[in-house]
Structure formats: C-alpha cells, structure tokens
Amino acid sequence: xxxxxxxxxxxxxxxxxxxxxxxxxxxxxxxxxxATMAGWVLQTIALVARTVEAGRPPFWSFPEAVSVxxxxxxxxELWAERQYRIKALGAFVLPVVVVLSISxxxxxxxxxxxxxxxxxxxxxxxxVLALLGIAAFVLNFAGGIMYLLQxxxxxxxxxxxxxxxxxxxxxxxxxxFRALTLGFPFLTVGLIIGALWAGRFDPLIAxxxxxxxxxxxxxAGRAVAxxxxxxxxxxxxxxxxxxxxxxxxxxxxxxxxxx
Amino acid sequence: MGTLFVAGLNHRTAPVAAREQLALEADKLRxxxxxxxxxxxxxxxxILATCxxxxxxxxxxxxxxxRARAFRHLCQQRGVELSGxxxxxxxxxxAEAVQHAFRVASSLDSMILGEPQILGQVKExxxxxxxxxxxxxxxxxxxxxxxxxxxxxxxxxxVARHAVSVSFAAVELARKIFGGLEGRAxxxxxxxxxxxxxxxxxxxxxxxxxxxxxxxxxxAQHLARALAGTAVPFADLEATMATVDIVVTSAGAPEPIxxxxxxxxVMQLRRSRPLFFVDIAVPRDVEAGVNELENVFRYDIDxxxxxxxxxxxxxxxEAQRAEAMIRNEVERFAAGRRDREVVPTIVSLRxxxxxxxxxxxxxxxxRMPDASPETRQTLEALSNAIVNKILHVPITKLRxxxxxxxxxxxxxxxxxxxxxxxxxx
Numbered sequence: 028x029x030x031x032x033x034x035x036x037x038x039x040x041x042x043x044x045x046x047x048x049x050x051x052x053x054x055x056x057x058x059x060x061x062a063t064m065a066g067w068v069l070q071t072i073a074l075v076a077r078t079v080e081a082g083r084p085p086f087w088s089f090p091e092a093v094s095v096x097x098x099x100x101x102x103x104e105l106w107a108e109r110q111y112r113i114k115a116l117g118a119f120v121l122p123v124v125v126v127l128s129i130s131x132x133x134x135x136x137x138x139x140x141x142x143x144x145x146x147x148x149x150x151x152x153x154x155v156l157a158l159l160g161i162a163a164f165v166l167n168f169a170g171g172i173m174y175l176l177q178x179x180x181x182x183x184x185x186x187x188x189x190x191x192x193x194x195x196x197x198x199x200x201x202x203x204f205r206a207l208t209l210g211f212p213f214l215t216v217g218l219i220i221g222a223l224w225a226g227r228f229d230p231l232i233a234x235x236x237x238x239x240x241x242x243x244x245x246x247a248g249r250a251v252a253x254x255x256x257x258x259x260x261x262x263x264x265x266x267x268x269x270x271x272x273x274x275x276x277x278x279x280x281x282x283x284x285x286x
Numbered sequence: 287m288g289t290l291f292v293a294g295l296n297h298r299t300a301p302v303a304a305r306e307q308l309a310l311e312a313d314k315l316r317x318x319x320x321x322x323x324x325x326x327x328x329x330x331x332x333i334l335a336t337c338x339x340x341x342x343x344x345x346x347x348x349x350x351x352x353r354a355r356a357f358r359h360l361c362q363q364r365g366v367e368l369s370g371x372x373x374x375x376x377x378x379x380x381a382e383a384v385q386h387a388f389r390v391a392s393s394l395d396s397m398i399l400g401e402p403q404i405l406g407q408v409k410e411x412x413x414x415x416x417x418x419x420x421x422x423x424x425x426x427x428x429x430x431x432x433x434x435x436x437x438x439x440x441x442x443x444x445v446a447r448h449a450v451s452v453s454f455a456a457v458e459l460a461r462k463i464f465g466g467l468e469g470r471a472x473x474x475x476x477x478x479x480x481x482x483x484x485x486x487x488x489x490x491x492x493x494x495x496x497x498x499x500x501x502x503x504x505x506a507q508h509l510a511r512a513l514a515g516t517a518v519p520f521a522d523l524e525a526t527m528a529t530v531d532i533v534v535t536s537a538g539a540p541e542p543i544x545x546x547x548x549x550x551x552v553m554q555l556r557r558s559r560p561l562f563f564v565d566i567a568v569p570r571d572v573e574a575g576v577n578e579l580e581n582v583f584r585y586d587i588d589x590x591x592x593x594x595x596x597x598x599x600x601x602x603x604e605a606q607r608a609e610a611m612i613r614n615e616v617e618r619f620a621a622g623r624r625d626r627e628v629v630p631t632i633v634s635l636r637x638x639x640x641x642x643x644x645x646x647x648x649x650x651x652x653r654m655p656d657a658s659p660e661t662r663q664t665l666e667a668l669s670n671a672i673v674n675k676i677l678h679v680p681i682t683k684l685r686x687x688x689x690x691x692x693x694x695x696x697x698x699x700x701x702x703x704x705x706x707x708x709x710x711x
Contacts, residue, residue, distance in 0.1 A: 052607075053442070181462060182577065184589040186596040190462065191448070196560065197465035253557025256581050 029073035030094070034128050036066030037101070041125050044117035048192055059117055060105075067101045074098060086154050089277045090131035097127050099162035107166055111202050115192045119169035127165075130278065149224050156217030157235075161274075163210030164242075164267055170203035171263030178257055200255055203263055211242050231276045238269035288329050290424055291349035292386050293356070293377040294341030297397045300374040307366045308340045315411075316418050318359050323420045328352045330422040332415035332429075333360075334390070336407045338397050343387065345424045349379055384428060385616045391432040392439040393446065394608055399601045400446035405436050427623070435615045442611070445604040448597035453484040455593045456564045456585065457491055460532055463562050463583060468492035471530040474513070475523065475544075476537025477505045480566040484534050485513055497526050501537070524548050528555040534564045535571035546575040553579055564590070621689070628688040631697040632681055634706045639677060643669045 040062035047055035074095065077085045086092040104120040107113070173193050180190040193199065218239055222232055245262040248254035254262075295304065310318070315333055322342075323331055330345040333356075340360070346352035357375065361368040378386050389395045393404045412429045415421045440446055449455040457467070464470050470493045474485045477500050489496060496515030500506035503519070510517040518526050527533060527549070537543055544563070553561065563584040565572040570586050577584040585593070647669050651657060657665075680700065687696035700706070 051444075051603075177462070181459070181583050184577075184585060184592060186593055186600075190596075191444075191600060195462050195465040197463065253559070255558055256560065258558070258580075 029069055029076065033066045033069035033073060034125070036062050036069060037121060037125050037128060040066060040117065041121040044115075044121050048115055048118045049188055051188070051192065056114055059121075060108075063101060063105060063117060063121065067098070067105070070094075070098050070101075084151060084154075086158065087150075092154055092158060093127055093131055093274060093277075096158040096161040096165075097124050099159055100124055100127075100165040103162050103166055104169075107202065107206075111194070111198060113173075113194050113198065113202065115173065115194075116169060119172055120165060123165050123168065127274070130274065149220055153217050153220040153224060156213045157221065160210045160213035160217055161270060163206050163213065164238075164263075164270055167203055167206035167210060167263045168267035170199055170206055171260035171267075174199040174203060174260040175257065178260075196256065200259065203259055204249070204255070207242060207245060207259075207263070211246060214239055214242065231273055234269060234273040234276050238266050238273060241266040241269055288345040288347045288424075289349050289379050290343075290345050290383050290428065291352070291377060291379045292341055292343045292383045293349070293353035293375055294334075294339060295371060295374040295376070296339035296341070296395065299376060300371065302337075304371055304374060305337060305340065308335065308360060308364055308371070309337070310335045310340075310360075310363075312414065314363060315414060318356075318363055319415055319418045319420050322356050322359050323418070325355055327355045328420075330425045331356065331420045332411055332425055334408060334411040336404065339390070339395075341390075343383070343425060343428070345422065349377065353377055381616055381620050384619055385612060387428055387432045388435045388612045388615060389609075391429075391436040392608060392612065393436070394439075394605055394612070398450060399598070399605055400450075402446060405433070409433065428619075431615070431619050435612060438615075439608045439611060443604040443608045445601050445608050447604075448600050450594055450597055450601070452566070452587065452590045452594060453480065453487050455590050455597065456484045456534070456566075457487045459564075459583075459585060459590075459593065460488065460493075460562055461491075463560055464531060466492065469494055470532060471495055471497070472515075472532045472534065473497045473499065473518075473523075473526050473530040474509070474515070475499050475533065475535040475571065476539075476567060477502075477509050478536025478538060478567060481534050481536025481564075482509065482513070484536075484564055484566060488532060488534070489513060493532065497530060499523055499526065501539075524552060527552045527561070531560070532562045532564065533572075534566065536566045537571050538567045538569070539571060540569060542569075542571055542573045544572045544576065546573045546579070549573075549576045549579055549582060553582065556581075566590075624688040624693055625685075627693040628684045628697055631700055631706070632684055635680070635700060635704060636677065638704055638706055639673050643673050 040059050043055050043059035043062055046052075047059055074085045077091075086095045100120065101124055104116060104124075108116045174196060176189045177193040177196055177199060180187055180193075181196070214235070218232070218235055221235075241262060245254065245259055245266065248262075249259065295308075297305070310333075315335065319331060319333060322328060327348070328344040328346045331352075332343045334341045334343065342353065342356040342360075344352055344356070353375070357371070358368055360366075361371065386395070391405055391408050393400050393402070396404050408429070412421070412425075415425070449458045460467055460470070467488060468491075470488075472485060472488050472493045472495075474481055474496065477498075485496060496510070496513050497518045498506045498510040498513065498515050499518050499520050499522070500509065501520055503517070506517040506520075509515075523544070527544075533544070535543065549561070558581050560581045560583065563572045563576060563582070565584060565586045568587060572584055572586070574584070574586075576582055647665055650665060651662060654661070684693070684696055684700065687693050
C-alpha cells in the first residue's frame with residue numbers, strides 16, 4: 028500500500044517535472060519537488076516497515092533490491108538538483124525512477140528472498156554497493172541525455188525550450204562525470220564480491236560486466252584522450268542500457284539473483 | 287477624495303518627432319510641476335518624461351480639466367501647439383491608471399520589453415515631484431506599491447532576463463557552453479567595432495586572457511592595449527586558437543580566414559575542449575562547415591539575430607505571466623484604497639458612540655455612590671454589549687459598501703446620520 032502511494036507520488040512528480048520543462052512555471056517546479064519528497068518519505072516508511080515486518084534487510088530479493096536503488100536514486104537526484112542547480116534534473120531522472128519502480132511487476136512471480144543458507148555479510152555488502160552504483164548511474168544517464176539535448180540546441184543555433192531550461196554544457200558534463208566517478212567504484216567492488224561469491228557463470232554477472240567495461244572505457248578515454256561532452260554522454264547511455272539489461276536478467280532468469 | 291488619473295503619450299501613440307518636442311530638462315520639469323500644482327486643479331501631481339513617454343500622474347476632482355491644464359503648461363513651456371498633440375493623448379482613471387503605473391514601472395509598457403532603465407526614470411520623476419511637494423498620500427501609495435510590483439516582476443519572471451542585443455546574446459551563448467566565463471581565454475580576430483564590443487562584454491564577465499590578431503600589426507597592438515590583452519601575429523592564429531575558448535571575428539575579409547581543416551587540426555590539439563566561434567563579420571570570417579566538427583560551435587551574425595528573436599519571444603511569454611501578476615496586484619491595491627475610504631468613518635463612528643457610552647455610564651454611577659465594584663462592572667459590560675450589538679451591522683455594511691464601490695455615498699450618509707465631523711484628508 029505504502030509502496031503504491033510512493034509510486035503514485037513519483038508518477039505525479041514526473042508529470043509535474045515534465046510539464047515544468049515545457050511550461051517553465053516556477054510553481055510547477057515547487058510542486059514537482061514536493062511530490063518527489065513526499066514519494067521518497069513514503070517509500071522510506073514502507074522500506075522501514077518491511078524491514079521490521081520481515082526481520083531482515085529490505086533488499087534480499089531482486090525486486091526489493093531494485094526498489095532500494097530507486098530510493099537511493101531519488102535521494103541522489105534531490106541532492107544533485109540543489110548542488111548543481113539543475114532544476115530540470117527531475118524531468119530526466121524521475122521517468123527512469125518510475126520505469127524501474129514499475130518494472131518489478133514484470134518479474135517472475137516465483138522470485139523470493141535469498142535462501143537463509145546464503146545469508147552472510149558479503150551478500151549484504153555486494154547488494155548495497157551494487158544498489159548505490161545503480162543510483163549514481165541513473166544520474167549519469169540523465170546527465171548524458173540532457174547534455175545531448177542542450178548540445179543539439181546549441182549546434183542547431185535555434186534556441187528552444189531546452190536551451191532556456193537546461194544548464195550549460197560544462198555543468199552537464201561535470202554532473203555526468205561526477206556521477207560516473209561516484210558509481211564506478213561501487214559497481215567495481217560490488218561486481219568483484221558478487222563474482223567471487225557466486226563462483227560461477229551467471230547471465231547477470233556477464234551483463235553487469237559488460238556495463239562495467241563500458242564505464243571503465245569512458246573513464247579511460249577521458250583520462251587518456253580527453254573524451255568529454257558528447258562522447259561521454261553516448262557512453263553514459265550505452266552503459267545504462269547494459270545495466271537495464273542486467274536488471275532484466277535479474278527479473279526474468281532463474282539463478283542466485285532470482286530465487 | 288479626488289480621482290487618480292494618468293494622461294499622456296508614449297512610443298505607441300506618438301512618433302518620436304512629437305515626443306522629442308516635449309522633452310524636458312530637470313529644472314523646467316520642477317517649474318511646470320509647481321505651476322500646474324499652483325492652479326489648484328490637481329491635489330497631487332507627478333510628471334514622467336523619458337524619450338519614450340511624457341505622462342502626467344495626478345489626483346483631481348475633474349481629471350479632464352486637470353489634463354488640459356497640465357498639457358497646456360507643458361506645450362507652452364516647449365512652444366508646441368496643444369492641438370497638435372491632443373489626438374495622441376490617452377487618459378486612464380482609477381484602477382486603469384493604477385494598472386498603467388504598475389505596467390510602466392515593471393517595463394511591460396516599454397519599447398523594448400523588460401528594459402531596465404525605466405524603473406530608475408520613474409523613481410527619479412517621483413523624487414522630483416516629492417521635492418516639489420506635489421505628492422500626496424495617493425501618489426505616494428501608488429508608486430511605493432508600483433516599485434514593489436516592479437521588483438516582484440523582475441525577480442519572479444524572466445521578462446528582463448535573456449539578451450536582446452547581438453553582442454549580449456553572444457555572451458549568453460558562451461555561458462551556455464562554458465558555464466562561468468571566469469578565466470576563459472578569448473581571441474579577437476580583426477578590429478571591427480562589433481567584435482570589440484562583444485570582446486568587451488566577455489571581459490566584463492571575467493574572460494581572461496585576451497588575445498588580439500589583426501592583419502595590421504599596429505592595429506592589433508592598439509586594440510590589445512585598449513582591451514588589456516596581448517597582440518599576436520596573424521601567422522600564429524592557428525596556434526593561438528588551440529589555447530583559447532572563444533574566438534570572436536570581425537575582420538571582414540573577402541575570403542574566410544578560418545577554415546574547417548585548420549579548426550580540425552586545432553581540435554585535435556585541444557583534446558576535445560569546446561571551442562566557440564562568434565563570427566560577426568560580413569562577409570563571414572569562419573567557414574560554415576566548422577560548426578559540424580565535434581565540440582565546435584559557430585554562430586554568425588544571422589544566427590545571433592535568430593537567438594535575439596527567440597529571446598524576445600521568450601520575454602513576451604514571460605510578459606503574459608507578469609501581466610497576470612499585475613492584474614492581481616491592481617485588484618489588491620484597489621481593495622486597500624477602498625478600505626481606506628471607509629476606515630476613518632468607522633473609527634469616528636466608534637469614537638462618537640464610545641464617548642456617549644462613557645458619559646452616560648459616568649452619569650449613572652454618580653447617582654449611585656454606594657455601588658459595589660460588581661455593580662460598576664455589570665454596568666460597564668451592559669453598556670459595552672449594547673454599543674457593540676448596535677454598531678455591528680452598520681460597520682459590516684460600511685465595509686461591504688466599500689468593496690462594492692459605493693463607499694463614498696455610504697460614508698456621507700453615516701456622517702450625516704450620526705452628526706460626525708468630516709476630517710479633510
């Protein structure tokens with residue numbers, strides 16, 4: 028029930044944030060922020076309630092874990108919006124949040140929490156790190172999309188709604204890069220622990236390894252050849268696509284991440 | 287209480303030829319204010335004269351006569367035929383005059399929507415009228431509110447935000463690419479006036495260092511000194527481009543000076559750091575194909591004009607929001623003004639009845655020297671209750687009458703009925 032309410036608040040916030048992008052009415056921005064915060068608070072309560080009820084962390088089944096990563100992504104979005112003064116950020120992060128929130132409805136109904144035999148501190152660390160990584164990459168992805176939109180406006184030399192609403196290319200590039208440097212260590216360590224712990228091939232590990240390679244490539248390109256801007260934005264989108272595939276694998280395939 | 291009105295002409299109703307005829311110097315303005323005020327036709331007056339408008343704001347019992355008086359004085363002073371400008375004059379009274387004042391102060395009535403000078407000009411005109419002591423409570427209230435509304439419009443809408451000149455549009459674009467301009471290096475190619483202006487704007491925003499290249503070495507040196515920059519030889523153009531962020535060109539050579547293949551080489555050296563070309567020259571100095579290169583943005587004079595047009599449309603969109611804000615404020619201002627109309631009557635009515643009550647209570651008590659404190663208290667309470675119950679309906683009706691715009695006749699009636707003294711404001 029609480030989760031549904033939180034989702035409704037996120038859907039509402041998404042609608043408001045997108046309308047704000049077009050209408051540019053300050054009141055809409057405040058409403059969107061309020062709805063986002065309300066959704067986040069509701070989700071926090073829901074997660075705490077579930078933890079108390081089940082007597083275990085709220086992320087020991089795959090759909091639960093996605094829910095927690097949504098929670099972290101919203102928190103990160105609210106923070107980055109203020110930190111980087113990008114009022115349009117919500118319009119790009121919230122749709123992803125909603126899609127991720129709804130995605131668990133397509134999960135195999137027989138997915139259950141991890142068998143008690145698998146409980147140990149490493150799995151907790153693995154899951155938490157992977158979740159934080161995903162939250163940062165949601166921001167990385169949103170930053171990339173925004174960069175491409177603003178760059179297109181500037182190249183076309185015909186200012187439209189995005190030109191006025193989105194911040195400078197420099198700010199967007201910085202946001203994308205910061206999110207990448209935040210998410211990458213989490214993903215790396217989470218992946219290593221996960222792989223060691225699983226000790227065998229798993230489609231999920233394979234697809235998250237693909238995402239890891241893409242992100243590693245982006246970082247290397249920036250350090251060595253000064254890749255930034257459009258190229259970094261393309262890689263942010265590519266990397267996120269790989270992460271989404273990973274989540275799809277988690278939802279639909281049997282294996283340690285499923286049952 | 288007289289009627290608030292504004293009468294005058296502006297850039298929409300009068301051509302510049304008529305507006306310049308009425309242009310006034312400050313001391314002439316004082317003279318006219320004092321003269322018009324001395325006729326006694328107006329109880330308050332202020333004159334706003336800028337190059338785009340000449341307007342008389344005043345309070346008078348007969349606004350039509352007041353307008354004629356004021357403009358006759360103005361025309362006499364400037365040696366202009368009143369009949370010539372009469373058809374260009376507009377007059378607005380009451381709420382419409384309030385709305386007009388708010389729109390003027392907020393720069394919604396300006397020739398260039400949102401231009402910032404008008405607010406200062408209005409403040410100056412108000413200060414002049416104040417120093418001539420021709421301002422009373424009505425104009426004081428009007429302009430104090432108008433200045434607050436103007437500030438609100440400026441901060442809560444983008445009506446004055448985006449650049450409406452080509453050179454400022456270039457600065458704004460540079461900000462959209464680089465964020466802040468502090469420490470961004472600029473190369474100015476050619477010694478055209480527009481290019482220099484754009485470079486100056488960039489410097490004002492913190493751009494540094496500035497390099498200047500021109501085909502004539504002495505001209506490059508001269509301009510470099512003026513901009514506190516460094517002259518570079520024309521031959522080093524490519525090498526300099528590799529180190530700067532913004533290139534402004536206004537050389538006006540018959541052939542493009544900066545070619546696509548040169549920029550391509552430069553971009554490799556730059557490790558994809560963005561490069562922004564502002565090409566103000568006609569014919570253009572930077573080859574058009576340069577814009578297709580990754581991380582290169584090239585704007586020529588037509589592109590910049592297009593940005594200015596978009597900005598103007600943006601201002602118009604915002605102006606609609608500002609108009610709605612102003613309609614709201616006019617409503618509230620008018621309500622406050624109407625309330626002020628009946629409040630003195632309510633106060634004197636209360637005072638009148640209260641003094642009767644106190645006198646009668648004192649009289650009654652003097653006849654009962656042994657009255658206990660309880661009795662005295664009861665007597666006070668009883669009389670208070672009667673007064674309040676009787677006054678409740680008349681006071682409510684008075685407030686209602688002010689809201690429906692009939693406050694004037696109601697207050698007169700109440701004064702008559704209760705024999706109240708009329709305090710002249």
